Amino acid sequence: MARAWMDRRNPRPMVVVSVEGLSKAYGRHRAVDDVSFEVQDREVLGLLGPNGSGKTTILRILTGYLQPSAGTVRIDGIDVVRDGRAARARIGYVPENAPLYGHMRVNEFLDFMGRLHGLPEAALRRGMAEARRRLALDAVAETPIGRLSRGYRQRVAIAQAVLHGPRLLILDEPTNGLDPRQVIELRGLLRDMARDCAVLVTSHILAEMERVADRVAILLDGRLLTVQRIGQRRQRIGLRLRAPAAQAAAVAQALGAVPGLLGLAAEPEAEPGLAAWRLEAEDAAAAGRIAARLHGLGLASLEPLDAPSDLETLFLRLTASKAIH
Numbered sequence: 602m603a604r605a606w607m608d609r610r611n612p613r614p615m616v617v618v619s620v621e622g623l624s625k626a627y628g629r630h631r632a633v634d635d636v637s638f639e640v641q642d643r644e645v646l647g648l649l650g651p652n653g654s655g656k657t658t659i660l661r662i663l664t665g666y667l668q669p670s671a672g673t674v675r676i677d678g679i680d681v682v683r684d685g686r687a688a689r690a691r692i693g694y695v696p697e698n699a700p701l702y703g704h705m706r707v708n709e710f711l712d713f714m715g716r717l718h719g720l721p722e723a724a725l726r727r728g729m730a731e732a733r734r735r736l737a738l739d740a741v742a743e744t745p746i747g748r749l750s751r752g753y754r755q756r757v758a759i760a761q762a763v764l765h766g767p768r769l770l771i772l773d774e775p776t777n778g779l780d781p782r783q784v785i786e787l788r789g790l791l792r793d794m795a796r797d798c799a800v801l802v803t804s805h806i807l808a809e810m811e812r813v814a815d816r817v818a819i820l821l822d823g824r825l826l827t828v829q830r831i832g833q834r835r836q837r838i839g840l841r842l843r844a845p846a847a848q849a850a851a852v853a854q855a856l857g858a859v860p861g862l863l864g865l866a867a868e869p870e871a872e873p874g875l876a877a878w879r880l881e882a883e884d885a886a887a888a889g890r891i892a893a894r895l896h897g898l899g900l901a902s903l904e905p906l907d908a909p910s911d912l913e914t915l916f917l918r919l920t921a922s923k924a925i926h
């Protein structure tokens with residue numbers, strides 16, 4: 602059994618979620634198969650996997666909507682099966698396409714949800730004020746939810762989930778339907794939320810996870826393939842270079858001597874009179890060195906590529922067997 606251990610300066614359990622040997626079968630189909638992981642206090646853990654990999658099933662077990670077939674889940678050391686009510690009181694849940702009451706004003710809705718959570722009056726007032734402040738909802742407190750933008754509605758959905766000061770905030774596919782600006786805002790909000798609780802977020806958008814999560818747990822066919830810490834890699838960059846075809850040999854030779862250039866591949870279909878290469882460089886500064894080295898060889902263009910993130914590469918590698926069979 603995993604014992605939650607304590608930080609001496611801050612006597613809160615460091616492990617908020619402990620999932621051990623979790624399995625769930627629907628009939629003969631194992632939707633979740635012997636999955637174990639932990640979510641630490643003040644971290645964002647991303648649960649990542651293609652459709653049908655078991656993410657929603659795991660969330661439903663965590664939130665007490667489903668019983669596991671085997672294994673245990675503890676929130677702050679409390680078993681979600683044996684003591685579901687106490688475990689649920691520590692969780693804030695933002696479901697995918699969270700149901701909001703469009704006709705209700707933001708304040709009215711938060712008040713309603715707080716009462717559903719059973720919050721006493723003083724705690725409810727405190728929780729509402731704090732949630733509105735953290736999620737920048739004061740300006741729309743008296744606006745009917747139906748009139749808010751999708752980004753604001755998402756914030757209201759998060760606000761209702763944190764009213765009672767949960768130890769764990771769960772968000773299921775929170776970026777669905779948001780525009781790029783709203784996605785960036787959401788990222789900031791999640792990081793902010795993780796200042797005082799554990800955050801578990803599911804997504805199938807890999808690059809998004811890489812930006813917001815401290816660690817990602819990758820699921821496939823109900824099995825946990827790996828848990829990876831994010832953000833310790835170098836920022837490699839991809840570049841596309843075009844130069845006159847007549848200079849191709851000279852360019853290739855010059856590139857061979859550029860420090861920080863890790864790889865190069867000629868592209869098959871170049872435009873008439875132009876040869877093209879894909880390059881992988883150690884960092885952005887290498888682009889400057891490449892341009893300098895090719896001076897005088899008629900460089901036509903040198904542009905960054907939208908290189909797949911490292912997490913995408915890892916994900917594709919880990920899930921390759923699925924694509925093949």
Ligand SMILES: Nc1ncnc2c1ncn2[C@@H]1O[C@H](COP(=O)(O)OP(=O)(O)OP(=O)(O)O)[C@@H](O)[C@H]1O
Pocket residue numbers: 627630631632650651652653654655656657658659
């Ligand atoms: N109530 C159910 N009865 C039978 N099979 C189910 C049930 N719910 C889910 N499954 C199956 O269990 C597997 C995992 O489903 P789950 O919804 O947990 O995956 P997911 O990763 O959340 O996918 P999605 O992103 O599509 O929601 C899938 O094969 C699914 O078909």
